[in-house]
Amino acid sequence: MPDWSPAQLWVLGWLALAMVLGTLVIMLLSFGGFTRMRGVALYANWLGLALVLLGNYLLLRLKGFVEARFAARGLGWPVWLCVVLGLLLEVVALRFEPGPLADWLAWLYAVALVGYGGLLVWLGARLLGVPEAFRALYGMGWLVIAGGLMLASLVLATQAALPLMGAYAVLARVFFRGAAELRGRA
Secondary structure, three states, X not given: OOOOOHHHHHHHHHHHHHHHHHHHHHHHHHHOOHHHOHHHHHHXXXXXXXXXXXXXXXXXXXXXXXXXXXXXXXXXXXXXXXXXXXHHHHHHHHHOXXXXXXXHHHHHHHHHHHHHHHHHHHHHHHHHOOOOOOHHHHHHHHHHHHHHHHHHHOOOOHHHHHHHHHHHHHHHHHHHHHHHXXXXXX
């Protein structure tokens, strides 16, 4: 893997753990009811946008790593569609305000969430199909599938953050394992 270094994978692993921490902060703010306060809501919105961008970056880097390390194929479409739809969902969530079109936008947003959940299930299935991968990558695949199914159900959409947060924790393990493997070869 000439384009990868142990230090780069180490940083990606820590960024994945930062993603878990940031998601936990947003969950605590939301469940604590603090997001109803204007300043905190603005902070949570910006943190959410930053986490979506970071998550998309990590997903693209995972795609590159898995393709380089395990010669995986078939990750391009699910990854890129998850990136695009994830960004669109976040933009809509940031701009959504109750009004005359709120019912129409809410239905459209719900349909997009179901689609995003389906994309996550597809991505998880593709991760499970990677030949001779780390066991952590397979664990991540199952967590992504669980999160995608919960998101697609809409009833469990808010709880979908838990397996998806776990998927990023396992992603950190994948990157750390890759760094250790490269360090051992050097």
